Amino acid sequence: MSTVTIRNLNKNYENGFHAVKDVNLEIRDKEFMVLVGPSGCGKTTTLRMVAGLEEITSGEILIGADVVNDLPPMDRNIAMVFQNYALYPHKSVYQNMAFGLQMRKYPKDEIDKRVREAADILGIQALLERKPRQLSGGQRQRVAVGRAIVRHPEVFLFDEPLSNLDAQLRVQMRVELKRLHERLETTAIYVTHDQVEAMTLGDRVVVMKDGWVQQVGEPLELYEKPANRFVAGFIGSPSMNFVDVTISDSGGALWAGAEGLRLKVPPQKVEAVRAHSGKRATLGMRPEALHLANGSDHADFSFDTAVDVVEPLGNEILINFRAGGAAMVTRVDPAVRVKAHQNIRLALDPARVHFFDEKSGAAI
Amino acid sequence: MVIERKWKKWLYFYIPMAVFILFTLFPFYWMAVTAMRPDGELYRTFRQANATPFWTLAPTLEHFKGLMQTTAFPQWLWNTMLIALVSTIISLVCGMFAGYALARLKFRGSEFLGTIIFITYLVPQTLLFIPLADIIRDMHLGNTPWALMLTYPTFLIPFCTWLLMGYFKTIPKELEECARIDGATRFGAMIRIIFPVAIPGILSAGIFAFTLSWNEFIYALIFMSSAELKTVPVGVVSELIRGDIFFWGQLMAGALLGSIPVAIVYSFFVEYYVTGLTGSVKG
Numbered sequence: 001m002s003t004v005t006i007r008n009l010n011k012n013y014e015n016g017f018h019a020v021k022d023v024n025l026e027i028r029d030k031e032f033m034v035l036v037g038p039s040g041c042g043k044t045t046t047l048r049m050v051a052g053l054e055e056i057t058s059g060e061i062l063i064g065a066d067v068v069n070d071l072p073p074m075d076r077n078i079a080m081v082f083q084n085y086a087l088y089p090h091k092s093v094y095q096n097m098a099f100g101l102q103m104r105k106y107p108k109d110e111i112d113k114r115v116r117e118a119a120d121i122l123g124i125q126a127l128l129e130r131k132p133r134q135l136s137g138g139q140r141q142r143v144a145v146g147r148a149i150v151r152h153p154e155v156f157l158f159d160e161p162l163s164n165l166d167a168q169l170r171v172q173m174r175v176e177l178k179r180l181h182e183r184l185e186t187t188a189i190y191v192t193h194d195q196v197e198a199m200t201l202g203d204r205v206v207v208m209k210d211g212w213v214q215q216v217g218e219p220l221e222l223y224e225k226p227a228n229r230f231v232a233g234f235i236g237s238p239s240m241n242f243v244d245v246t247i248s249d250s251g252g253a254l255w256a257g258a259e260g261l262r263l264k265v266p267p268q269k270v271e272a273v274r275a276h277s278g279k280r281a282t283l284g285m286r287p288e289a290l291h292l293a294n295g296s297d298h299a300d301f302s303f304d305t306a307v308d309v310v311e312p313l314g315n316e317i318l319i320n321f322r323a324g325g326a327a328m329v330t331r332v333d334p335a336v337r338v339k340a341h342q343n344i345r346l347a348l349d350p351a352r353v354h355f356f357d358e359k360s361g362a363a364i
Numbered sequence: 365m366v367i368e369r370k371w372k373k374w375l376y377f378y379i380p381m382a383v384f385i386l387f388t389l390f391p392f393y394w395m396a397v398t399a400m401r402p403d404g405e406l407y408r409t410f411r412q413a414n415a416t417p418f419w420t421l422a423p424t425l426e427h428f429k430g431l432m433q434t435t436a437f438p439q440w441l442w443n444t445m446l447i448a449l450v451s452t453i454i455s456l457v458c459g460m461f462a463g464y465a466l467a468r469l470k471f472r473g474s475e476f477l478g479t480i481i482f483i484t485y486l487v488p489q490t491l492l493f494i495p496l497a498d499i500i501r502d503m504h505l506g507n508t509p510w511a512l513m514l515t516y517p518t519f520l521i522p523f524c525t526w527l528l529m530g531y532f533k534t535i536p537k538e539l540e541e542c543a544r545i546d547g548a549t550r551f552g553a554m555i556r557i558i559f560p561v562a563i564p565g566i567l568s569a570g571i572f573a574f575t576l577s578w579n580e581f582i583y584a585l586i587f588m589s590s591a592e593l594k595t596v597p598v599g600v601v602s603e604l605i606r607g608d609i610f611f612w613g614q615l616m617a618g619a620l621l622g623s624i625p626v627a628i629v630y631s632f633f634v635e636y637y638v639t640g641l642t643g644s645v646k647g
Contacts, residue, residue: 053541073545080545086538090560103547147546 002064002077002154002187003029004050009059011045011211019045021211023059027189032181034190034202037234042211043191044159050189051080051157063154074103079148080157083164085140087132087147093119094128097147104151111150118146121180138169145177149184156181156188162197174200195235199223207231229361232284232354238318241290241328244358245283247276256283256355258324264300266350272364273355281364284354287318290330290346292338297347307342319344392623399427399616406612427613428621436592437618440599445625447509447595448577451516455573458517459524460566464554466525467532468540478529485522489582492518500587511587512595516577523576524569531565532558567636575626596622 004027011020020042027033035043048054050061052073061068068076079100087096094115101111119125122142132140141161148156161177162170178201181188192198198205199219207214207222207230215227226232232240245256247265254265254273263283265273273281293302303323311318312334319330319338323346330346338344355364398406400423408415431437466478496515505511535558543553559566584598591603600618604611 051541051545053544072549073541074547074549076545078545080542082538082542084536084538086536086542088539088543088557088561090563099543100546103552147542151546 003027003062004033004155004187004189005060005062006046006050007060007062009046009049009061010057011042011049011054012057019211020049023208023211023213025206025213025216027187030185030187032178032188032190032201032203034192034198034205035208036192036195036198036202036205037208037214039193040210041208043193043206043208046208047157047159047189047191050155051078052076077154078157079151079153079155080159081141081144081148081161083160085132085144085164087140087143089132091131092128093124093130093132093135093143093146096132096143097150100147100151114150114152115146118150121149121183122146122176137165138173141165141173145180149180152186154187156186158188158190158192160192161190162192163194170197177201196237199235207234209234225363226284226354227363229282229284229356229363232356232363236286238287238329238331240284240286240354241326241330242356243283243285243324243326243328244280245324246280247273247278249274249277256281258283258326260305261303261324263303263348263353264350265355266301266353268351269353269355269364276355276357276364280358282356282358282361283324284356285328285348286352287329287331289349289352290328291349292332292336293345293347298350301350302345302347304343304345307338307340307344310338310340321346395616395620398612399620400424401613402426403613427611427617430611431614431617431621435603435614435618436594436599437596437621439592440594440596441621441625443509443593444578444595444597444622447512447516448574450509450513451520451577452570452573454513455517455520455524456566456570458521459528459569459573460559460562462521462525463528464532464558467529468537478526481522482526485519485526489519493582493586496583497586506587507589507593509593512577512580512583515583515587516580520573520576524573527569527572528562528565531562531569535561564636567633571629571633574629578622578626 004025006023006025006027009020009023010018012018023042023046025033035046037043045054049056050063052068052071056069063076063078088099091099097115097118098111101114106114115128116125119128122145124139124142124146127135127139127143132143135143141164144161158177162173165173174197181201190197190201192201199222202219204216204218205222206216209230215222215231217225222231222235226235226240229242233242243258243261245258245261245263248255248257254270254277256263256265256273305321305323307319307321308327309320311320315334317332317334317336317338319332321328321330321344332338356362357364397418397420401420402422402424403426405416405420405422410417462481466474466481496518500506500511500515505514539557539561540548540550540553543557544550548556579597580595581597581601584595585602588594588598591599594602596618600615600622604615604618
C-alpha cells in the first residue's frame with residue numbers, strides 16, 4: 001500500500017542530454033499508472049530513477065511519505081520486471097523467485113510458501129525446477145512477474161515487460177497483468193511505447209515526449225480530450241487525421257478551410273476558435289468521427305473526396321483518402337462497398353472535432 | 365535447401381580440413397615418435413636404406429626412463445604445476461575484480477585505464493625482464509618459486525582483465541540491476557549473480573593464464589638458477605642440451621610429458637572455453 005510522488009524531477013546525463021524535464025506526478029495508492037511515449041521520451045529514465053538505478057539530477061521522489069532519492073534500490077521496497085526478463089540464468093525458476101526473499105533473510109518455510117503461492121497465481125507450478133533457458137518467452141515473463149510478486153513490494157515497476165513477446169501472447173499477458181493487478185492491489189508504474197497497452201492497462205496514463213509530460217489522465221480522457229496535437233496523434237490507431245486550415249469569419253459563422261475542404265466550426269468550439277479567426281490552425285478528426293454522408297447530414301459538415309486505398313480488416317474497413325492537402329483515413333462499417341478511386345462524400349460528426357494551435361500544438 | 369554435389373564438398377571442405385589437421389598435428393606426432401625411438405634409429409640419416417623417419421619399428425620407453433632417472437623432471441613438473449596454479453589464481457582474482465570494474469563502473473578515465481592495461485600486455489617480456497630482475501633481486505626473491513608466481517601476473521593480470529572485461533560486457537546489466545532491487549548490494553550482485561553467470565569466461569581466462577604460465581620461458585630462465593627449482597620448459601632445454609649435444613629422445617619425452625597436463629586441462633573445459641570466447645549469455 002503506497003503512493004509515489006514525483007516532484008520537479010530532472011535528469012541530465014553527463015553528455016549534456018536532458019532526458020527528463022520537470023516531471024511532476026502523483027501516483028495514488030493501488031493505482032496502475034502507465035508511462036507511454038515514443039522511444040527517447042524519458043519514460044524509462046523516469047522509471048529507473050524511481051527504482052534507484054539512475055541518479056536523480058534534481059527533484060524529489062517519494063514512496064509513501066519518505067523521500068527515497070538517496071536510498072539504494074534494495075531499500076526502496078519495490079520490485080521491477082524488465083523487458084528482457086533478466087532471469088538469473090544459473091538459477092532454477094524456484095531459486096530465481098526465492099532470491100529476493102533469501103537476500104532479505106526470510107525463513108525457509110516462509111520463502112517456500114510465498115514462492116508456491118506466486119507460482120500458483122501465475123500457473124507455473126510445473127516449471128519450478130527448470131532453468132530459464134528451458135522456458136518459452138511467455139513462461140519467462142511469468143517467472144519474472146512471479147519474482148516480483150513474491151516480495152509483496154510497495155510498488156511494482158514494469159519496464160516494457162511485454163515487448164519481447166509475439167503479438168498474440170502480448171494480448172494474453174496484457175489481460176493477465178490486468179487481472180493480477182486487480183487481485184494484488186499494489187501500486188504499479190508501467191512503461192510502454194505501445195499506446196494500446198497503455199490504454200488497456202492504465203487506470204491513468206502519462207504521455208511523455210522529449211522528456212516533458214504532455215498529459216496525464218484516464219485513458220478515455222486522453223482519447224476524447226487530448227491536451228495537444230502530439231497526444232491526439234499518439235493515442236488511437238489509426239491515429240487522428242490532421243489538416244492545416246485557415247479560420248475565417250463569414251456571415252456570422254466561423255469556417256475552417258483548406259484546399260478543397262470547407263467545414264463549419266461546430267457551435268461548441270466557436271467561442272474558443274474565434275480568437276484564431278483569420279489565422280491558421282490544425283483541424284483534427286478521429287477516423288471514426290467521419291462517415292459516408294447520407295441525406296440527413298448537414299452540408300456544412302460534409303465534403304467530397306476520392307478513395308485512395310481501401311483496407312478491409314473484417315470487423316471494419318479503413319478508407320484512405322486525401323482532403324485539404326493531407327492524407328486521411330476513416331473507419332467505416334464492413335458492409336459498405338467502396339472501391340479505390342471511387343468518388344465519395346464524407347460527413348463529420350460535429351461533436352467530435354478538435355482544433356489545435358498551429359505553432360504550440362495545444363488544443364484550442 | 366540446395367543440394368550440393370559431393371565432390372564439391374570434398375574439394376572445398378574435407379580436403380582443406382585434412383591438410384590443415386595434418387599440418388597442425390604433425391609436430392605432435394613427430395614429438396611422440398621421436399620420444400619413443402631408440403637411439404640407434406634416431407641418429408640414422410635419411411639416406412640409409414633402413415631409414416624410417418616417419419615411424420619407428422622398435423618403440424622404447426628408454427628415454428622416459430632416462431628422463432626420470434638422470435634429470436629432476438618430476439620435480440620440474442611439480443614446480444611448473446605449482447607456479448602456474450598460484451599465478452593463475454592470483455591473476456584470475458585480480459582480473460575478475462578489475463574486469464568487472466572496467467566493464468560496469470562508470471568513472472572518469474575508465475576507458476583510458478582499460479586501454480592502458482591492454483598496452484601493458486603488449487610490452488614484450490624481453491624488455492620487461494630487465495627492470496623486473498632488478499626488483500626480484502632487491503626483494504631477495506631470486507631463485508625462489510615466488511619470483512615466478514609474482515612476475516607471471518604482470519602479464520597475466522592484463523590478459524585476464526581484458527578478456528573478462530569483454531565477457532562481463534556481454535552480460536545484460538539488467539541482471540545485476542534486478543539483483544540490486546532484489547536486495548543485494550552492488551558487491552553482492554557481482555559475487556552472487558555476475559561471477560556465477562561468467563563462469564565460462566572465467567574458466568577460459570583461467571585456462572589461457574594457466575597455459576601461458578606453463579609455457580613461460582624467459583622469466584623462468586632468468587629468475588631460477590638451481591636445477592631442482594626449474595620449470596619444465598627451462599629444465600628440459602637447459603639440462604638436455606649439453607654443449608652441442610642434443611638428447612633428442614629425452615628432450616621430446618620431456619616435451620610430451622610437459623604438454624599432457626595442458627592438453628588435459630583444455631579437453632576438460634573445451635565447451636566452456638568456446639562459449640567463454642564467443643561470450644554468449646542467454647536468459
